[in-house]
Amino acid sequence: MDEHTAKAFDLDLRELESDIAEMGAGVTKQIETVMVALDKRDGALAHQVILNDAKIDALQSKIEEKAVVTIARRQPMAVDLRQIVGALRIANDFERMGDLADNIAKRILLLSDETWPNEIILKLVHMVELVVDQLARVLDSYARQDAAEALEVWRNDEEVDWLNNSLFRELLTHMMEDPRNITFSTHLLFCAKNIERMGDHVTNVAESVYYIVEGRTLTNERPKADLMTVPPASSLRQ
């Protein structure tokens, strides 16, 4: 790579980094907005999240295009190549987080005629807060190329999983107590699952940051509580 190409390539990489930061900020905004919509039972805010999802999708397409053109044009090797592949992966996870926020927003609109179960909603909001916090940290680890911070985020997903499992038990009990609770509980069950999956995507982003910086993949699986999302039937049967 001659000096001119090297400079042009460096510019490409900086642009890609700034696109990822922009997309990360956009997804954060979407998740925070859906959290407020949930908390305040605000249909107008939920609508806003649904409308803005297309912007997140457009950012992903832009990043993908730029990444591929950069690989083809500059033939990067080693760490530079990882930067680009990592950006592709991160954009993919952000796009899916955007979809999950959009899905929660749609459920909020469906729920608006229900009695709002405040206590459960507060727990959902708390789960979202944890995800937003993790997302901020992983964006920071990306900006600073900090593998140690990424690793910490990666190890820190259990709390969201744990809250999800506890909320699931609660919702099931709620459903068993009164059939009139079943429909909205089912919506909230899916909201909780969506938030848990957002947390999983943050973990994926942490893996990508680690891969970019360290050049190897985090292979040891985190202790993952997915199986526990619904407790064994026997423990709940009345």
Place this chain on the structure above:
Amino acid sequence: MDEHTAKAFDLDLRELESDIAEMGAGVTKQIETVMVALDKRDGALAHQVILNDAKIDALQSKIEEKAVVTIARRQPMAVDLRQIVGALRIANDFERMGDLADNIAKRILLLSDETWPNEIILKLVHMVELVVDQLARVLDSYARQDAAEALEVWRNDEEVDWLNNSLFRELLTHMMEDPRNITFSTHLLFCAKNIERMGDHVTNVAESVYYIVEGRTLTNERPKADLMTVPPASSLRQ
């Protein structure tokens, strides 16, 4: 690109195509096995699916690595570049379909002490059959680079969505009738959702095939019934 490079590049592309076909066959096998496990209530088969998921993940890593090295080494342009980017996207969708099969397998193991609700299970099995059928067709469209067939698969996702919605209503009614039905119904609710999402990934693969062949993206959104996965509370309230 000189003749030697062109030949080497062509070989790279053929390898990538054959890796995608192999991964597609592997995912098909996983989905078919989980379908039989569901149908026959076979815990050993479900275990097999869980164990085999790592192979699907490994295939994705292999494809990603090969794709990136090929882009960097050969600097492909236009249709060749699309082939590689398309392969990356398809491998990503296959990997997620594998995860969904794995998740259903885990739920089968949790369900094994339950009374098996045969009628509902049969409907789930039928949903999986439709997905397997769509998957076979999209793999064929990829092998033959047939944009028209891909478009047909893309337009054909509604039946799985429709079945999912109808099953959801049924499961909710089931839950309302007797609280003892709630726990396993919740598992089956998530199984149905997982199958519906498999169908969405097949649709994504169809989009990727179309993009590879035609060089443009299918932008008009399909009529998507996701909002309907849980019927409005009012229509079900007892």
